[in-house]
Amino acid sequence: MQRSAESLRVHQHSLGIRPPFSNPGAATPIEKYRDRRKIDDFPADIRFVGIMFSILRPFLVFTAVTLLPAGLSAGEDAPPPSPQSEGPTQVLVFSDGDRVRGNLIGRDGEFLVFQSQRFGELVVPSEGVRIENIPPTPKPVAATPPEPKPEEETEPETPPAETVEMRDRARPYWASPAALATALGDFLGAWKGRFSVSASVITKTREQRDLALGLKVQREWEEMKAEFDFRYDLRKTEGVINTDLIKSNGLLRREISDRYFVQYRPTAEWNRNYRIAGIPAEYVLLQQELGIGIDLLTHEQRAVRLGIAENMFSVWTLSDNTNRHRDNQSLFTEIEFDLPWRISVVDRYTWFTSLFGGGEQGWENRLEVNKKFNDALSLGLRQEARRNNPDTRVEDYSLWRILIGLDF
DSSP: OOOOHHHHHHHHHHTTOOOTTOOTTOOOHHHHHHHHHHHTTSOHHHHHHHHHHHHHHHHHHHHHHHHHHHHHHHHSOOOOOOGGGGOOOEEEEETTSOEEEEEEEEEETTEEEEEESSSOEEEEESTTEEEEEOOOOOOOOOOOOOOOOOOOOOOOOOOOOOOHHHHHHHSOGGGOHHHHHHHHHHHHTTOEEEEEEEEEEEESSSEEEEEEEEEEEEEEOSSEEEEEEEEEEEEEETTEEEEEEEEEEEEEEEEOSSSEEEEEEEEEEEETTOEETTEEOOEEEEEEEEEEEEEEEEOSSEEEEEEEEEEEEEEEETTTTEEEEEEEEEEEEEEEEEETTTEEEEEEEEEEEOTTSOSOOEEEEEEEEEEESSSSEEEEEEEEEEESOSSTTSOOEEEEEEEEEEEO
16 A cells, blocks of 8 residues: 655654654755756756856855955954054163163052063063153155256357368378378387488589488397487489488397497398499399497486407499408497487497407498477487598498488
8 A cells, every 4th residue: 555755754753763854844855856946947048047147156155255254354444553563662771781672561569560672571570670761763754856056058069160170080191191190100019210201402503402311110029129220312414313322220228237238230231223434243242230239328318438349341233243241340339328308319330340450440430310299200310431441442421411301
C-alpha cells in the first residue's frame, strides 16, 4: 500500500526520524524538482536572466562584502590624532642629568605618570625630577623668489677695430707674413729658423741685378745643437751672369761637459761662374771641420767659444775634370750676443794654418747682425770675407748684404 509523501513525512516525524534535508521549512529534492519544472514554464529571456544571476551571484556577494565596508569607512571623518602621534612635546629630566622625551599624562599623589617615546608609560617619584617643555619647531616657510631686477639698458657693444692679426687671418697665408711663418713652423715642427731674401737693381752706365736667397734652420736639445744654412747668390750685369753661387753649411755640436764641447761643421760650395784669367774654372768645394773647444762664457744672452779643428778640403774642378785633396788645421772663435731692442750679433772667425809646417795661411769671417721687428719679421746685415783659402783655385771674396727675414 503506497503512501503519499505527506503521510510518509508525518509518520517519520511521529517516530522521531528526520530524513535527509529535514531542515524545517527546507524543500525536499522532490519539491525542488517540482520547482525546477515550474521554472521551465517561464519565457526564455527570463530564464536566461535567472541563470546568469545564479552564475554571477558568488562574484556579486564577494564584491559587496569587500568594497562596501571600505567605502563606508572612507566617507567617515578620521578620528583626531592622539597626543602621542604628534611626537613628544616635553622632556623628563632626572637629578643625574638623564633626559627622557615624551608627554606628561598626569599626577598620582607623589608620583608622575609620564608617557615616554622609547620606554612606554613610566611612573616615577615627583621628587628629584622636573618637566621641561620642548619648544615647537617652526614650520619651514617657503622662500619667495626675489623680484626680477629691471633690465638695465646697455649700450650696444662696438665691434673691435680691425687689427693687423685680423687682417692677416683674412688674407691668404702667402700674403701674410705671420700666417706664412706659422705655416712654415707647423711644417718643420720643432725646427726653428729664418728665410731671408735680398734683391737689388742698380742702373748706371750698366744695369746690374742682384738676388740673394737664404734659409737657416736649427734645433736645440739639452746637450746638442743642429743647424743647417743654405744660400744662393746671383748677379747679372747687362744680362751677363757674373756670380752664380750655391753654398750650404751645417753644424752638429755636443757638450761633453760644463766647459768643453766637440763639433762637426761641413761646408759645400758650388761656384758655377768662376774664372781664372778669363778661363772658366767651375768648381765644387767640400770642406769638413772636426774640432774641440772650450766655452769661455756661457750665458742665456751671451756666449764666447774658442777651439781648434782639423780641416779636410776636397776640390773638384768641373771644367777640366780634376780634383785635389789636402788637410789643414785651424783656430776658431765664435761670439753670440743678444742686445736690447731685440738685436742679435753672431760672429765666427776661422784662421787656417799648418801646425806641421808648409802651406799658406788664410782666414775667413762671417758676421751677422739681426733686428727683429716682431715674431715674424726681421732685418739682417751680413758680411762675409775669405782670403787665401788653402786651395788657391777657390775664389776669395768679400760681400755685404742687407736681408729681410721671415722667422718661424
